[in-house]
Amino acid sequence: MPETTGDWAPADFERHGHELLATLRQHFELIRDVPVARPYDAAELMGRLDTALPEQGEEFPRILTDTWENVVPDLVHWNHPAFHAYFSTCASFPGMLAETMTAALNVNSMLWKTSPSASALEQVVLRWIAELAGYPGDSDGLLVGGASLATLYALGAARDAALDYDVREEGMSGPHAKVARIYTSDQAHSSVDKAAITLGIGLRNVVKVPSDDRYGMRPDLLESAIARDVAAGYVPVAVVATVGTTSVAAADPLEPISEICRRLGVWLHVDAAYGGLFAFASRMGGEAEDVSVGDSLVVNPQKTLFVPLDSTALYCRRRGALANTYRLVPEYLTSVHTGGTFDFMDLSPQLGRGFRALKLWWVLRSFGRSGLRSRLDHAMELADRLRELAVGDPDWQCPAPSRYPLVCLRYAPRGGVGSGTDLDDLNARIVKELNDSGEAFVSHSVIRDGYVIRVSLANIHTTADDIERLWAALNHAAEKCR
Ligand SMILES: Cc1ncc(COP(=O)(O)O)c(C=O)c1O
Structure with a gap:
């Protein structure tokens, strides 16, 4: 039973830290098997998480297991290499460790x-x-x-x-x-x-x-x-x-x-x-x-x-x-x-x-100017590849091309769409289909060309293979929605 005064012993802090890091290591090693998101039922989710405040403290392994089983699966994994929504944000490993140290020092x-x-x-x-x-x-x-x-x-x-x-x-x-x-x-x-x-x-x-x-x-x-x-x-x-x-x-x-x-x-x-x-x-x-x-x-x-x-x-x-x-x-x-x-x-x-500066200091030092430059260049290359795939396919449009790694796509099949369906609605359904599939997560905007699928490439782990997979997933979703 946990103590009723004081904190964990520093040795327990280290032990639980190892347990957490081991769990996270496995998560990142198998990240491509983890759905980026999954459809949720808000009432079911609330019902599962909305338990009574515990009267007695609980052991950390139990809290960690519960988190992994009941919280993590219904998160949208913003740190996933197939997360491309909004302006995709990405936490690198040195940044994550710095956050831990920042919390520990609590300055x-x-x-x-x-x-x-x-x-x-x-x-x-x-x-x-x-x-x-x-x-x-x-x-x-x-x-x-x-x-x-x-x-x-x-x-x-x-x-x-x-x-x-x-x-x-x-x-x-x-x-x-x-x-x-x-x-x-x-x-x-x-x-x-x-x-x-x-x-x-x-x-x-x-x-x-x-x-x-x-x-x-x-x-x-x-x-x-x-x-x-x-x-x-x-x-x-x-x-x-x-x-x-x-x-x-x-x-x-x-x-x-x-x-x-x-x-x-x-x-x-x-x-x-x-x-x-x-x-x-x-x-x-x-x-x-x-x-x-x-x-x-x-x-x-x-x-x-x-x-x-x-x-x-x-x-x-x-x-x-x-x-x-x-x-x-x-x-x-x-x-x-x-x-x-x-x-x-x-x-x-x-x-x-x-103490926000610490994570910046660690990330900037870990990758250096040239390491950061090549990672930004890599994201821009991936975006170019996705644009190339879309431009080369007569069923897709790539409106408002940008020099940044944000790609706007619009599905407009050559044979047209069935009566009663317009392209905006079709593209909105493709976003939902793709996001529900767990294979990727994208967002949208409405511009002069109409509804567009926004793909933001910013994750440090995203590779050229991921772009090919994303393109296949987009086409699969588009086929299903036609
Ligand atoms: C151009 C631009 N400015 C400001 C913001 C707001 O950023 P934040 O979420 O850090 O407040 C965003 C968010 O995506 C943005 O796209």
């Missing part, structure tokens, strides 16, 4: 004095990531819990920098309130809208600038929209440009957009959550958008650099702007700063923060 990186080497390492990895993305390494920066939060924090700072009264003091409804506006493309991620809701700017003040036929924002329409709004008395607080849009991984043309922002004095936030860290891949051929033109930037190592959730970097080259908005120091959090130290709590609304 709170809120102040420099509460986490000296964690704060130092956060600055180091931020500089390394900035270097990979091509952003100035001496910018303010911090690690945050996702790109949506990074965009919210950046737009908060942009709002306060643009409005000519003290928003911190008066809020958005005080006597000097003005109507603030944000400009982004009709392809932008919903996190921009959510930031506008949260910041009191309002959804109606997010101006969606139309994109061109390659899904990039139209700078001419951006400029005319801002000019119209300024004439009408609105205050443009920021433009959000995207590098790697969610639906098709398009990139907004940063150069002309930044030129407009500079000329009109509007903050440019670059959402390069997906696309930004492909900048150093050889297959980009040095033609990545120059994200350094952004006043602020978000990139997501959790999406592209094999670092476990959550791991997002927010940068701001307008030094001091984040602190102007978020720095608030009650007596109990005061520190004395020497030697250039500062407190990460000053750069965002968040106080308690985990």
Whole structure:
């Protein structure tokens, strides 16, 4: 029977750790036999898991077995080499071990004095990531819990920098309130809208600038929209440009957009959550958008650099702007700063923060710049192979091709489809059929061509054989749905 006071003995911690690692090792060795997902019955699942809170503690082997038998089978395995949905995220082994160590140390990186080497390492990895993305390494920066939060924090700072009264003091409804506006493309991620809701700017003040036929924002329409709004008395607080849009991984043309922002004095936030860290891949051929033109930037190592959730970097080259908005120091959090130290709590609304830097440090050191580059190149090669298969098959279309490893596919069989079935519906059924089969897991979007099947290639274990298997599974699902 477990003790009623105190924790496990350190020796038990080690023993159970070995049990867990042995289970995980087997899981990863046999991963291709594990369905990526399986159809579930929510009521049955809840019934199976919704047990009474145990009165007495239980032995770990029993908890582990129960987890493996009753929880793991009904997970969608985001870390599976056949998981290709959304922007597929991937945790590599060094990242997983770092997460374990981070939990064991349980450091709170809120102040420099509460986490000296964690704060130092956060600055180091931020500089390394900035270097990979091509952003100035001496910018303010911090690690945050996702790109949506990074965009919210950046737009908060942009709002306060643009409005000519003290928003911190008066809020958005005080006597000097003005109507603030944000400009982004009709392809932008919903996190921009959510930031506008949260910041009191309002959804109606997010101006969606139309994109061109390659899904990039139209700078001419951006400029005319801002000019119209300024004439009408609105205050443009920021433009959000995207590098790697969610639906098709398009990139907004940063150069002309930044030129407009500079000329009109509007903050440019670059959402390069997906696309930004492909900048150093050889297959980009040095033609990545120059994200350094952004006043602020978000990139997501959790999406592209094999670092476990959550791991997002927010940068701001307008030094001091984040602190102007978020720095608030009650007596109990005061520190004395020497030697250039500062407190990460000053750069965002968040106080308690985990030691996110460690997993980045371990992954970046384990693979190195060239190892990461070749892994990104490999994902891009796999995507090219899938596009080649689709383009070579008259029953498939490959709309809105991207240079990133996101492939949009649409099944449009030569002989047409039966009456009463349209192609959008057929493709939606293919997604369901494929996902229910457990052989792969994909997601979808609706673009100008209609409903498309999105295949995101980002898993560190995905091989060329997996792409051939995926193509066979897609065709099998398509045949069944016709
Ligand atoms: C372009 C873009 N920006 C932001 C986000 C939000 O990312 P997160 O889930 O880290 O908040 C996403 C999510 O996929 C995205 O595609």
